[in-house]
Every structure is written in structure tokens, then in C-alpha cells.
Amino acid sequence: MSIDTPQGIALITGGNRGIGYATALSLAKRNTPIIFTSRDASRGQASADTIRALVPGAQVEVLSLDLASMASIRAFAAAFLIRDTPLRALINNAGAMGLGKQIEFTRDGFEMEFGTNHLGHFLLTHLLMPALEATPGSRVISVASIRHIPGKGGIGARFDFDNLKGEQSYEPRMSYNNTKLANVWFAYELQRRFGGKGLVSIAACPGFGA
Secondary structure, rough: OOOOOOOOOEEEEOOOOOHHHHHHHHHHHHHEEEEEEEHHHHHHHHHHHHHHHHHOOOOEEEEEOOOOOOHHHHHHHHHHHHOOOEEEEEEEEOHHHHHHHHOOEEEOEEEEHHHHHHHHHHHHHHHHHHHHHOOOOEEEEEEEEHHHOOOOOOOOOOOOOOOOOOOOOHHHHHHHHHHHHHHHHHHHHHHHHHHHOOOOEEEEEOOOOO
């Protein structure tokens, strides 16, 4: 199923489960056309089918995207721009968390959490800026977390520009908190640079359990 609407669509990364799925379902109930991404096409389609069953008439499309691969991101963005579909909202939601004590890396050699949660969305947003700028009232929503604040669910963030790839040390929870701080910085800077052009950039914490 493809979507083509002059009103614009909402694009959600990682919409097949968790926060992304809840976001997609909520927007579908508000008659918002949705495209969400999934690394696993079959799981993505299953989630889309569930949304359609719960919301008859929902406009939902699933596209494959691996945010841990710069090549996948570039291919996805190029294909999306060719469609010339108005992009009303980009919801940067997908992410990795607490992968284990052993450090993992993206296909491009970045620490997995930082590469996925921040760098992947940074590149995706940059590449999709033509569609966002061409759509009046567009917005970018970065799903962040107050876990980057000490005492808000843990130790907070300790961002080290000399250790972005885990060259010196690696602690998965700290790495995750650092990515959430990077999400907030990114949202603020995006608003500073493009807010005057009509784009709205927001960082949002969806909440978390104790």
C-alpha cells in the first residue's frame, strides 16, 4: 500500500513495536496518513495489519530502514524524496538500548547505540530536509529521555567527545544516556537553525518505568 496525500504524512522510524507502534496507532486514530520504518519487513507488515484491523480505513505504509547503516539511510532518503510526498512530521523514534556488556558496532564502525540513536537520525533528518522545508508547518520530533539527567532514572549522561566509539571505555547504560543527551542537543540546534523558516523541532521524553 502506498500513500500520496497533499496534506502530508507522518514518518515514524521504528514503528513496528513499542513507542513507535503506539505513536503510529494514535496517529492512525486521528486520520493521519502514516509511513513507518522497520528493519524487519515481515514484522513491520504484521504491525501495519494490526493497525488497519483496529482502525478501519487507516492509511499505513511500511518501508525498510536500518538506522545502523549509512548506506541504508541514504538509499531510503533518496527513494522517499523521489516520491515527492509532503512530509508533515518526522518522528525519530527507533533506537538501541542496553545491548550488553560487550560493545557492538554499526556497519560504519560507530558504537551501536550512538550510531543508531543519534547519528542515524541525524543523517536521516539532514537528507529529508528538502521534504520538510517544502511542507509548511512541518516538524521533527526526537524521542529523547530525561535519563540523561542525573537522578532521573539513573546516573545520567557523561558525554565524552574523545570516547564516541568506545575507544577508552564502554558502559551500555551510560552510552544510551549519552545518546539521549545528543538527541536533545540536536533538537535544540535544529530549532535554532530552521525555526525561523517555519520548522518546529521538539525533543520529547515518553516516560519510563521505575
